[in-house]
Amino acid sequence: MEISAQGRLEVRITPADVGKRVSVRRLSEPGTAREKFTDTVGVLTSWDHGVLMITQRSGASVRFPETSLVAGKVVPAAPARRRGPAASYEELARVTSRGWRPVESEWLGEWELRAAGGFTRRANSVLPLGDPGRPLDAALAAVRRWYGERGLPAYVQTATGAEGTQELLCAELERRGWVREVSAEVWTGALAPVADRAEGADVVLAREADEAWLARYQRKGVSEMALRVLGSGSPGGSGRAGGPSVWFASVPGGPGAAPAAIGRCVVDGRWAGFAAVEVDPGRRRQGLATEVMAALARRALAEGASAAWLQVETDNEGAKILYTGLGFTRHHVYHHFREPVEQSAQGQS
Incomplete structure (x- = not known):
């Protein structure tokens, strides 16, 4: 918080600072016997009719009256991330x-x-x-x-x-x-550490999503329109010629059963994007998701990629633990x- 030479908290932001990253302290329970302070950091997205709105990194918006402000200042942009590939x-x-x-x-x-x-x-x-x-x-x-x-x-x-x-x-x-x-969140990481994971499961790679792969895919009743999205960019598939290279991975299940695990990877220049990494509930915690991603990562490395991205729902803590262990970190929230x-x-x- 901003403190003057006399030791007093000061408000050093105005409506002219809308659009800037700020740090504020406000009274969260004004007028009570035990007033409480709340600190908020984010982008000052509006200051209208005496009410401020700050949008935090998570996307959550906080609104409060300017009369509750105790201190505030403009702060520098968030420091550059120290892990993962640099990307705007x-x-x-x-x-x-x-x-x-x-x-x-x-x-x-x-x-x-x-x-x-x-x-x-x-x-x-x-x-x-x-x-x-x-x-x-x-x-x-x-x-x-x-x-x-x-x-x-x-x-x-x-x-x-x-x-x-x-x-x-x-x-x-x-x-x-x-x-x-x-x-949801977009995470990024270096590709080589994912590819270096020890090989174990018999991962099969293909250019198209066949019936077996779709049988494990969580979105049931996939339409022709959906198949075009899944295969977009893949040579030999329904994507655009010269577009990104698309690969589908699967770990075979038992006779007549859906695959034990599946995944999808899109190779686009230096980037490899992972999606649809799914595992049979009965085969979880056996490292199959890691094996699928490692096999796809090795294919992406062979095609010249060096960095990786993926998308994960904000409340999917299990997936976040897996991706953190593979060296991924959050880049932004959409x-x-x-x-x-x-x-x-x-x-x-």
Whole structure:
């Protein structure tokens, strides 16, 4: 906190500091016999009508009246991460999007509108990478029309927690009634340590997701649209020629049974992206997930990749323990905001 030469706490932020990273101390229980202080660090995303809103690294927003402020100052950007490959948010956003391609896309300025018949929010949401080329309200109206024409709800994918992310856009969407439905984390790590894991299980690699692989995949009833997303970019598959290289891994189960474990990897330049790493519940804690990732990592290394990324749900503690052990660390958090219900109904009436 900011302390003056006389030892007093001081508020050294104003509404002009909106968009900057700040550290504040406020009274969380003003007027009570035992007043308590609360410290908050994040991006000052708004200061309107005497109310401040700060968006934290996790994406959570904290609102409080300016009358509760005890101290505050602008602070430097978060220090650079010391582990994992260096990467900007924009680089990772583009790479992760190419690793899970929609069936249809269109650009609105620097916003990519993506659709794939509703298969996953990632392939059916807007990826804002800059200026949409028009005021925000007009851009959001165009987004709602585009998705409404396809019979889909409008989603915007935003991010927090890394340099160049979109805390201000999160705040503006919330202000307009858009609802954050789900958040997940993007983790990165060096590829070689994953590939160096000892070989054990008989991991089979293939260019396409066959019926056996799909039998283990958690999303049941996979449509033709979903298969196009899963195979996007793969030579010999349904992806674009010259796009990322896609591999599917599986550990055979018993006779006539689904694979004991599966995984998917997309090799795109220096990056290898892991997804759909799933294990038969009866075979968990046998190292099969690590074996699948190691086999895919060795294939990715052979194709010239050196860094890895993956996405994990914020509450999946078991997966986080696995990925931490493999040398991955969190890079940023992304969120999917859904259009307000009343606007969605109007847009499709």
